[in-house]
Amino acid sequence: MGKQHTRHHFSHNGEKTMENDVLSPKVKKITRDDVKIKIHYVDSLGHEIAKSKTIKGHYLDKLDIPWQEIPGYVLSSVTNFQQTFIPNSDGIYLVYVNQLSAPVIVYHRNSHGQLISDPQYLEGKLNQSFDSHPLQEANHFLIHTPNNASGQFTDKVQEQEYIYNVRPIRELKIQKNLYVKTQNNTNVFSEPLSKDPLDKKLPYGTSWKVFGAVSETYNNIIWYNLGGNTWVPSSEKITTEIVNRPTTKQEMLNSPLNQSVNDISYTYSVIDSMNINRNVKVLYYSDQYITAWKTPYGDMDNQRFKGDQQVFVNKIVQLDNYSVWAQLDDGYYVESKYLNL
Known part of the structure; x- marks a missing residue:
């Protein structure tokens, strides 16, 4: 009989194995299915800014990093990045940097487009949630709200608008001998609702006759007309009084x-x-x-x-x-x- 030959197989790395598939000492087979990777959320100085997470998966399976939005921060870089589950004792570090957000500006207007109060500025951390609200005192006049009254602060300015079906002012009836008295050097304005006072102020402790008055329809502020284009709001430090001096005429006649x-x-x-x-x-x-x-x-x-x-x-x-x-x-x-x- 001829000489019998023994058949050999080669492993993927070129090492010989026996036909009965007995492994050589140099070959290792990884069979674990519980690879754990720790995900760290840190700032640029390495300080933890959110609780770390541990994810688990089968060896060489796809690894999906649990990205996270952290108010006031934006993701800057990733350390030890990997796309599959392979052992990594150091873990993966998501590095965030601090970033300021832009404000949300809320406007309150009447149906003619006029502002009925000062704009509101909502401020918060980047990615933090916000909610805008209509004016409580004018809520029953509300006819339009923004499409998204809630949202998140971003690095860009956002604007929202509420519209109310109100007249900005209404006339008030006043008593004939109504005066205002200043409790301080007092600002006066050229017209009701004006935000820019005139250059001159009313001196402290002086009294001024009132010739007319209007009230803002969305709050309790009253504007008193002191003659011509001179108005003073009740929000200034003033008091009102009725002045009746029936004997003054005679006093003057005797002067x-x-x-x-x-x-x-x-x-x-x-x-x-x-x-x-x-x-x-x-x-x-x-x-x-x-x-x-x-x-x-x-x-x-x-x-x-x-x-x-x-x-x-x-x-x-x-x-x-x-x-x-x-x-x-x-x-x-x-x-x-x-x-x-």
């Missing part, structure tokens, strides 16, 4: 100044008077006007004086509330603070 100031309003008494008899200039911008009065704190007139205009002053008088008025040669009165005396 030694009566002959020269007999047309002064009966609301206040005159405590001093001085002749001026000279031309002065109106201390206002050339495109602005001041109001003329028939009597101080009495009735206004349609007569207006323009800024930089020359007027002739006969005399000045001081009332018992320490306000000073100029009597012009045409008989009208203007407050002396508006003149270059």
Whole structure:
């Protein structure tokens, strides 16, 4: 008989194995199906910013990293990245960097597009959730809400708009002898709802006659008209009072100044008077006007004086509330603070 030959097989790495598939000592077969990988969430300094997770899978199976949105942070890099389950004692590190978010601006308008309150600025961490809400005091007038009143803060400014079916102001009836008294140097405005005060303020402790009033329809703020384009809101430090002095007229008639100031309003008494008899200039911008009065704190007139205009002053008088008025040669009165005396 001829010589019998033994058949050999070769493993995938070229090593010989016996026909009965007995493994050689150099070949290892991995059969574990419980490979565990720890996922760490850290900042750029290595500090943990979220609880780590451990994921488990079969050897060489696809590994899906559990990405995570962390408010105030954005993913920057990955350390020890791998796509399959292979042993990794160090774990995978997801590195985040801190990042500021942009605000969400919420507008509240009436149906004519006018703002009925100051815009609201919602602020929070990046990716943090936010909720916007309508004005509580005007909620029953609401006719439009934003498509997404809730969302997440991003690195871009977001805007939302609520619309209400309201008139911005409504007229109020006032008592005939209503005055406001300042509790501080007080801002005044050219019209109701204005956000920009006029340059001059009402002095502390002075009283001013009210000629009309309007109320904001979405809150309790009242705007008082002190004559012409001069308005003061109740949100300023003021008080209101009804001034009735039935005996003041007689007091003025008995005053030694009566002959020269007999047309002064009966609301206040005159405590001093001085002749001026000279031309002065109106201390206002050339495109602005001041109001003329028939009597101080009495009735206004349609007569207006323009800024930089020359007027002739006969005399000045001081009332018992320490306000000073100029009597012009045409008989009208203007407050002396508006003149270059």
